[in-house]
Amino acid sequence: MSKQPKLSLGPILYYWSRDQVMEFYDWVATSPVDIVYLGETICSKRNLITTDDWFAIAERLTAAGKEVVISTLALLEAESELKRLRRICDNDKYMVEANDMGAIHLREGKPFVTGHSVNVYNGRSLELLAKQGLKRWVLPVELSWQTMADIQKEGPDEVEVEVFAFGRLPLAYSARCFTARSHNLPKDDCQYRCLDYPDGLMLKAQDDTKFLALNGIQTQSAHTFNLLPELDHMRELNVDVIRISPQSRITEKVVGLFHRCLTGEMSLEDGAAKLERIVPVGSCDGYWHGDAGMEDKAQAAAMKMA
Amino acid sequence: MELVCPAGNLPSLKVAVDNGADAVYLGLRDDTNARHFAGLNFGPAKIAEGIKYAHDRGTRIFMALNTYPQPSGWxxxxxxxxxxxxxxxxxxxxxxxxxxxxxxxxxxELNLHLSVQGSATNYEALSYYKDHFNVRRAVLPRVLSMSQVQHVIDHSPVEIEIFGFGSLCVMVEGRCILSSYATGRSPNTYGACSPASHVEWSETPEGLETRLGGVLIERYAKGENAGYPTLCKGSFQVEGNTYHAIEEPTSLNTLELLPQLMQAGVKAVKIEGRQRSPVYVEQVTRVWRAAIDACSENPEEFHAQADWMAELGKVSEGTQTTLGAYHRPWQ
Known part of the structure; x- marks a missing residue:
């Protein structure tokens, strides 16, 4: 019989006010999530929460019984960023989510998780990283369940797999800040405009189709990747951890629905219907099924049934 | 400083060699490299012929194997x-x-280079590739400023190659999946960005529309020059404004930075464009060869000659060129 997957909360990908972050983690301490990823992964200029603050939040959440992982910056350019990275990788108290090969280099020999921006596309890569300290890998979001299953088959048994199962998809990173660009501001003088977009800034095609969400130097999908309807399938595939990526307003409800569906208190059909009502813009799940990421296979199947 | 030029076929390889490339890079005819386009690249016989042609004339051949295999294609x-x-x-x-x-x-014996698709933007990452695979050289993503490039080189355990000219990725290479989000195919998985198989052109009352995977990328007024719908170079709406929200359809040209690049210790300059014609390869190789020679001889007096820039302008994507991230305000 397959074991019950754990529920995790990914790092906050947006720039929220200090109060909002603190309130969010106060709630997280009481929530049913098992694992919490903490830290700034997008932009080193976002400094309302310092590295010290993140460690303090980590301590509180650990005391509340959560497994805490400290996440590192995905795009490392400046020496100041490497300095912060070294401090995180040197820590012996918490697991580290490496989001760049530089972090893996600094963390080698100690336990780490690879985030979705580290390209693990085959079993040989997984095997190599396992020798270097990898305990868990997050499936790169463009890979399908079939590829994940193939990699699991080839890779070492003891490495856990985590699936990004809810949230706007992280699609690209750039040296440019698209939020600053939208305000005609240079990145060096961005005036922290991303504080105004706690779920990203909507980008639409010229025919008004909502397409992407700009989050500073990161580009996300406008649609929300949503694998709640796939929970049973993920359990069958021996997925160890199911990740929810925080959104500013709905995360508490989303966690509640995933949790109730996992424990069997709520049927997947009910959970999916309730979730669909609160998902901004709409769901997508194409990547999981080996298709274009923006496709919504669950919705297409439901339409066909109807 | 070495000049590394692209070849998508044997005629391109030959003109690159004949016009002064120090090395030519190429790929096989499948999804194992990031220019997986119909009719492009090399089969086994052509590669052997190309290598012989190049080696007979003292030019080296690099093979790009820079996509990410999944178990089914390993x-x-x-x-x-x-x-x-x-x-x-x-x-x-x-x-x-x-x-x-x-x-x-x-x-x-295999001399390994880290592709730009490896996304290594810092020297700690480069150390990883050096320690584990004895990588000798790395190609940096087109996201670093000149001073950041200098800083990487000062601390890098491997030689550094940078992109000097050609199409410009605004995103960190190897970490951009915008293309597969719209089409199911990305540089990582398939070796192509914004693949032609998913492009549609249609005349509408609003003008000529180009779509990728069904998503409207650009709309052209009558008489306007239409370009290829590369996803990140489309016009989109953000808060009511329609503009190139991610990047203009420009291409990279760092010719005027040559003295700084040499001074910084850049080992090689790479020209993008394996998908381009032999004419492109010939012109770009000739100009860059002349520029590198002039700069090596007398870096203080070096300036990007008007005829060089005009020649390069003719073959650039769109009509504009940019210094890209090397020029800090671009970031």
Whole structure:
């Protein structure tokens, strides 16, 4: 019989006010999530929460019984960023989510998780990283369940797999800040405009189709990747951890629905219907099924049934 | 400083060699490299012929094997490494750590370069590739400013190659999946960005529309020059404004930075464009050869000559060129 997957909360990908972050983690301490990823992964200029603050939040959440992982910056350019990275990788108290090969280099020999921006596309890569300290890998979001299953088959048994199962998809990173660009501001003088977009800034095609969400130097999908309807399938595939990526307003409800569906208190059909009502813009799940990421296979199947 | 030029076929390889490339890079005819386009690239016989042509004239050949294999296709990448070793290419340019691991175990002779698709933007990452695969050179993503490039070189355990000219990725290479979000195919998985198979052109009352995977990328007024709908170079709406929200359809040209690049210790400059014609390869190679020679001889007096810039302007994507991230305000 397959074991019950754990529920995790990914790092906050947006720039929220200090109060909002603190309130969010106060709630997280009481929530049913098992694992919490903490830290700034997008932009080193976002400094309302310092590295010290993140460690303090980590301590509180650990005391509340959560497994805490400290996440590192995905795009490392400046020496100041490497300095912060070294401090995180040197820590012996918490697991580290490496989001760049530089972090893996600094963390080698100690336990780490690879985030979705580290390209693990085959079993040989997984095997190599396992020798270097990898305990868990997050499936790169463009890979399908079939590829994940193939990699699991080839890779070492003891490495856990985590699936990004809810949230706007992280699609690209750039040296440019698209939020600053939208305000005609240079990145060096961005005036922290991303504080105004706690779920990203909507980008639409010229025919008004909502397409992407700009989050500073990161580009996300406008649609929300949503694998709640796939929970049973993920359990069958021996997925160890199911990740929810925080959104500013709905995360508490989303966690509640995933949790109730996992424990069997709520049927997947009910959970999916309730979730669909609160998902901004709409769901997508194409990547999981080996298709274009923006496709919504669950919705297409439901339409066909109807 | 070396000049590394692209070849998507044998005629391009020959003109690159004839016009002064120090090395020519190429790929196989499948999804194992990031220019997986119909009718492009090399089969085994042509590669052998190309290598002979180049080696007879003192030019080196690099093979790009820079996409990310999934388990179902792993054998193709493994065979490609074996082929590269047998053919005696001068370097294998790879990105995936599984491929690099296989290659460095397969042959001590294989000279490994880290592809730009490996997304290494800092020297700690470069140290990882050096320590584990004995990578000798790395190609930096087109996201670093000149001072950041300098800083990487000052601390890097490997030689640094940078992109000097050609199409410009605004995103960190190897970490952009916008293309597969719209089409199911990305540089990582398929070796192509914004693949032609998913492009539609249609005349509408609003003008000529180009779509990628059904998403409207650009709308052209009558008489306006229409370009290829590369996803990140489209016009989109953000808060009521319609503009190139991610990047203008410009291309990279760092010719005027040559003295600084040399001073910084950049080992090689790479020209983008394996998908371009032999005419493009010939013109760009000739201009860059002349510029590098002039700059090596007298860096203080170097300036980008007007005729060079005009020649390069003619073959650039769109009509504009940019210094890209090397020029800090661009960031």
């Amino acid at each position: 054998e193709r990448w493994q065979n490609a490494v074996d082929q590269a070793a047998d053919l005696g290419v001068d370097a294998l340019i790879a990105a995936d750590i599984g491929v690099l691991d296989y290659a460095c175990n397969k042959s001590q």
